Amino acid sequence: MHWSTIIYCGIITYLTRFSMIFLLKEDILNDKTKKILSYVPSAIFPAIIFPPIFLDNTGSLDIENNPKIIAAIVAIIIGYFSRSIIATIFAGLISYFFLIFVYYQ
């Protein structure tokens, strides 16, 4: 990792925050554009979530006896009902630890 990469990432991140405040006098984005931008987390986060769960170290699909899939499902269920970020993370982590250190041993 180079500092220059971090600094460029910092600049581009800052510009996503500053550009609209600097350029616009009033809110001109129409409802359609706002609605689409509101989908950005749903469009990006799964691209980060899925591959490490479903692929093994060699990059092949790993669906059978995969503790990460089961732990992720537990986390989704807990998240759905609790709506708590912390409960979701811990439910997934605890079930993952249980599976790899107890169940599969």
Next chain:
Amino acid sequence: MTKSKIFFKGILDVGPLMIPVVPFGIIYGVIGMELGLSAYMTLGMSIIIFGGASQIVLLQLFSGGASSFVTITSVGAVNSRHLLYGAVFAEYLSHLKITWKIILSYVLIDQAFAVSNTYFKNNKENEYKHYHLLGAGFTCWIVWQISTILGIVLGSVVPEELGLSFTISLTFLALLINDFRKFKNIIVMLVSGVVATIGYNAIPFQAYIIVAALSALLVATLLTLTNLKKN
């Protein structure tokens, strides 16, 4: 209300939203250390970028050996949602000097936007309302830096066998819990996840995050447009 009262209102309003930020920052710090970054670099990213989700994406792409171009583009894509925040706040902040705009932009993150947006809507006429964003934003900043440091300290003692890289997936999953009940969001999520999983090996230069995100956003656009026609 005076400036300082508005400033403290910002701190109080954003306080509860800081509870999940702490473990998120710790996880970021731990993973940074486990990937072999120096403590300076791990903390430096928190100060220079100051965006949790994008920092973790940066770490993940770094560990996968992505080029700087792909890394920077992916970080930009993850943070493109801030364009929305800026556009919404533009009219509330348009009367301010450029110095204020420069400072407030630095702390315009998800949590600060959420609470200050509510405050701005209810206090449109107050000329000092931007102090609310200042209070909320710098509270987020301090909490994020402290949790990063906690993570850096813990990262040097947490054993690798714990499989903490799985917490990256879990943390992002947790950030989506409010969208689990929305059918269209679930479709968008599945498109993104499936394209990324298939594309992980098939798409060169670790560009799978960008390709998956763009495909999913295209689907989101189609879903939005068809919905508006019906209305």
